[in-house]
Amino acid sequence: MMERYVEMSATQKNGVELVELERLERILGVSFGAQYRELVRLVNAPEFGEWLFYPVKDSRNLQKTFDDVARNTKLARENGLAAEFVAIAEDGTGDLMCLRIGDAGQLLEEVFVWLHERRECELMYRNLVEMIENQ
Numbered sequence: 001m002m003e004r005y006v007e008m009s010a011t012q013k014n015g016v017e018l019v020e021l022e023r024l025e026r027i028l029g030v031s032f033g034a035q036y037r038e039l040v041r042l043v044n045a046p047e048f049g050e051w052l053f054y055p056v057k058d059s060r061n062l063q064k065t066f067d068d069v070a071r072n073t074k075l076a077r078e079n080g081l082a083a084e085f086v087a088i089a090e091d092g093t094g095d096l097m098c099l100r101i102g103d104a105g106q107l108l109e110e111v112f113v114w115l116h117e118r119r120e121c122e123l124m125y126r127n128l129v130e131m132i133e134n135q
Contacts, residue, residue, distance in 0.1 A: 002038040005132045009046035013064075015057045016044050019106030024056050027070045028086055030105045035128040036088070036099065051097055053089040072096075080119040085112065097124075097131070 006012075020038060025031050039046060044065065045055035054072045055065040069088055076087040076096055086107060089097035094116035099107040111125040126133040 001129075002035060002042055005048075005129070006042045006046070008050060008132060008135075009043050011053075011069060012042055012046045013044045013046075014020070014060075015041045016039075016058050017060075020056055020058050024069055025051060028073065029088060030101055032075045033099070033107050033109050033127075035109065036107065039128060049134050050091040051131075051135070052092070053057070053097075054087065076114065079116070081114050082121065085114065087114070 018041065021032065021037060040053075041050040042055050044058060046053050054067065054069045057068040057070070059113070069086065072090070073081070073085075073087045076085075077083060081087060081096065084101050085098040086097050086101065087096045091097075096114040096116070098112045098114050098121055098130055100110060100112060100121075102108045109127040111128060111131045113123040113124045114121045124135065
């Protein structure tokens with residue numbers, strides 16, 4: 001399903017192996033939804049419009065994937081992002097794209113934007129496909 005969106009990404013880095021994605025899930029204590037999982041397995045750190053996705057740390061390329069989802073989520077939480085969110089991308093202005101953690105630890109499909117100046121998350125898209133199509 002996400003394959004058709006990969007060519008829309010301004011960057012075309014190799015996707016991550018499942019083991020790397022599962023490591024990130026253990027670190028964060030969450031499980032990613034199908035759209036995100038498929039997207040990062042096809043292209044790591046994609047870029048759609050103004051949104052630069054954080055990479056999933058990849059042992060094949062640690063230097064270029066150091067500034068990953070886990071690190072940026074930790075930093076964002078230290079700066080006011082609620083613990084129920086995981087930061088997956090930034091727009092260069094301080095705003096972050098986030099996914100919300102559901103009751104069972106799964107990340108929900110809805111895409112939120114953390115507005116850093118107001119220090120609050122706002123629902124922006126029903127899912128990643130809608131976000132990509134609106135860039």
